[in-house]
Amino acid sequence: MNFFTALLISVVAPSVLALIQNYFRRGEKKLDWEREDAVAEKAREAAKLLLASNERVAQTSKETNGKLDVIHGLVNSQMTASMESDLASNVAQEVLMKELMSVKIHRGKKPLKEAETALALIRSKITELQSKLGDRKAAAERMASKGA
Numbered sequence: 001m002n003f004f005t006a007l008l009i010s011v012v013a014p015s016v017l018a019l020i021q022n023y024f025r026r027g028e029k030k031l032d033w034e035r036e037d038a039v040a041e042k043a044r045e046a047a048k049l050l051l052a053s054n055e056r057v058a059q060t061s062k063e064t065n066g067k068l069d070v071i072h073g074l075v076n077s078q079m080t081a082s083m084e085s086d087l088a089s090n091v092a093q094e095v096l097m098k099e100l101m102s103v104k105i106h107r108g109k110k111p112l113k114e115a116e117t118a119l120a121l122i123r124s125k126i127t128e129l130q131s132k133l134g135d136r137k138a139a140a141e142r143m144a145s146k147g148a
Contacts, residue, residue: 080136087129094122 097119101111 083129083133090122090126
């Protein structure tokens with residue numbers, strides 16, 4: 001083997017090896033791209049399914065919220081009616097307690113300490129109920145103005 005042959009082999013052999021490696025790498029890259037395309041297609045399909053599911057959940061949530069608003073309104077109106085009834089009962093009880101204490105005082109007797117304590121509790125309850133009912137009325141007006 002002469003110098004030129006050795007030189008030719010030393011230059012050509014690596015080039016041939018590089019060409020062969022490039023050929024196989026292109027094949028591997030093509031397989032990788034095909035796998036990536038398949039994964040991307042599966043991701044696209046999963047995204048479509050997720051979007052459809054989210055839309056169903058949003059619709060169901062909207063319907064549920066509408067039903068809950070109706071229930072909330074009914075419960076609030078029943079609670080308000082109950083509080084108004086309780087207020088009326090306490091006002092009537094206050095009037096009766098005052099009347100009874102007035103009769104006792106008119107007869108020259110001092111009302112019982114327990115009666116005075118009960119009257120103070122009734123007055124406190126009346127004030128509390130009036131405050132709560134006022135708050136409820138204000139909240140109902142705010143909600144009505146938002147809904148309108």
